[in-house]
Amino acid sequence: MINSTQDIISEADFRVISDMVYRHCGINLHDGKQELVQARIAKRLRSGGFATLQDYLDHIEADTGGQEFTALIDAMSTNLTSFFREIGHFDYLRQRFLPDWMAHKNKLNNPSLRVWSAGCSTGEEPYSLAMTLLEQVHSQHWDIKILATDISTRVLHTAKSGLYSYDRVDGVPEPYRSRYFVPCGHSREQSFHVVPEARLLVSFRYLNLMNDWPFTGPFDFIFCRNVMIYFDKPTQQRLVNRFWDHLSDGGLLFTGHSESLTGLDHSFSYVQPTIYRKP
Ligand SMILES: C[S@@+](CC[C@H](N)C(=O)[O-])C[C@H]1O[C@@H](n2cnc3c(N)ncnc32)[C@H](O)[C@@H]1O
Structure with a gap:
């Protein structure tokens, strides 16, 4: 049984693991990540009771x-x-995009909004979108659906629960905080539930962005923020092309604060840093 976190991964092992991770989910574990991989693998070996790294690799390669x-x-x-x-994205939606876009959809006699949070982690992003849309939409006849996907079943489990600790909710701006969270539990253990009205708008699904997407869209806007940063350029390129195919004309793609489409081949028009429009 391995007890030490030190030196269990040779250079060759690191390559095997990083290739496997890259092939499966596009995450690019470059050389600077060797220490992180080492520590995290050691933890997996201990908790799974694997005697050697080779046992572990054989096990996951087979499954x-x-x-x-x-x-x-x-x-x-x-x-x-x-x-x-990155509250600027929510301000942009509220102040600049949604008023015109909703008027446009109303004119088309299509009062619906389809949104995708790709790489939604523990759910804070799609719920923030749900709250933003609920503040904007004052009529029952709007049909709103937010698809929220991630590759991690662990984060999806938290996301689906809609339950957050005090420190996660503490910084939520008003009026969202008082309107969209209800306390549960007592005193220091207090946590907060996202209200059913917001939860009902969001569907959480497991999805590996590298695989087939079992839906066609089109979405009015897509949030894929702080996800592409883990991918290399060819993977980002493929992903951006696929997002294009899944957006409505006039729809928006939002990326994370340190991500941009610079250096990729695409036809999006630049709106402002990290916001792109399909013309
Ligand atoms: C840093 S979080 C970003 C969460 C949220 N979008 C935000 O900006 O606050 C990145 C998420 O991307 C997910 N992810 C990484 N690779 C993925 C893949 N190939 N397919 C789907 N999700 C992936 C991770 O599991 C993680 O939850």
């Missing part, structure tokens, strides 16, 4: 759809998120 592979991907990916993260 890349299985639980341990999912746990490995979980261990290699970062799930950092928060409610109304």
